[in-house]
Amino acid sequence: MLNIIIFGPPGAGKGTQSEFIKEKYNLTYISTGQILRNEMAAETEIGLKVKEIISQGGLASDEIVAEIIEKFIASHADANGFLFDGYPRTVKQAEILDELFRKYNLSLSGVLSLEVPEDILVERMLERGKTSGRADDNIDSIRHRFVEYDQKTKPVLDFYQNKNALYPIHGVGTIEEIFNNICEVIERL
Ligand code: AP5
Numbered sequence: 001m002l003n004i005i006i007f008g009p010p011g012a013g014k015g016t017q018s019e020f021i022k023e024k025y026n027l028t029y030i031s032t033g034q035i036l037r038n039e040m041a042a043e044t045e046i047g048l049k050v051k052e053i054i055s056q057g058g059l060a061s062d063e064i065v066a067e068i069i070e071k072f073i074a075s076h077a078d079a080n081g082f083l084f085d086g087y088p089r090t091v092k093q094a095e096i097l098d099e100l101f102r103k104y105n106l107s108l109s110g111v112l113s114l115e116v117p118e119d120i121l122v123e124r125m126l127e128r129g130k131t132s133g134r135a136d137d138n139i140d141s142i143r144h145r146f147v148e149y150d151q152k153t154k155p156v157l158d159f160y161q162n163k164n165a166l167y168p169i170h171g172v173g174t175i176e177e178i179f180n181n182i183c184e185v186i187e188r189l
């Protein structure tokens with residue numbers, strides 16, 4: 001059973017590559033970013049709580065995200081394996097995920113970390129911002145997303161490096177080239 005985390009800074013290609021990974025390896029996909037955007041669009045209690053912070057490029061609270069993740073894992077007990085996109089994003093979230101893995105008898109196969117230089121990330125997100133309707137695809141929010149990433153999310157890399165679970169992936173090139181890099185790593189897991 002494969003349980004994979006796809007990791008990387010904003011705009012790294014996590015969502016894009018996930019589409020191919022989940023198909024090829026028959027994984028149950030969860031993107032906390034997408035779930036939070038759905039909650040915002042539906043104006044649920046969670047959605048209203050996180051709307052402002054996400055639009056500005058900040059992170060939602062670990063408590064809200066933990067609730068979303070546990071609900072999802074618990075309701076997909078029949079999954080063949082999970083693919084986590086955009087989660088965990090803080091060391092606290094990584095610790096919570098460890099506990100959830102123990103509780104639900106799952107084990108982590110690896111963390112695929114997409115590496116892309118910042119100028120390319122900005123370019124990708126500004127381009128997408130022209131049509132995405134995402135409130136955080138503007139230059140001010142993008143800048144803030146990078147600050148959050150550097151301060152709160154990057155330490156997660158050390159957390160998994162210490163567990164020998166980290167697999168860096170060269171994230172520049174065509175979508176297909178990058179997917180091939182990813183498959184090479186997954187085949188070794
Ligand atoms: P989230 O939705 O996870 O967004 P993100 O991490 O900022 O990343 P993106 O979705 O923008 O990029 P991506 O890496 O998926 O790349 P994509 O494939 O889209 O989170 C959004 C917000 O929700 C967070 O800021 C936070 O507020 C909140 N949140 C989410 N999870 C949370 C958590 N766990 N805890 C707390 N808060 C949380 O690609 C980007 C663009 O590039 C696309 O247009 C794509 O078409 C293009 N592209 C992709 N690959 C290539 C390529 N090879 N060449 C050229 N273009 C490419």
Ligand code: MG
Pocket residue numbers: 014015016031033086
């Ligand atoms: Mg995404």
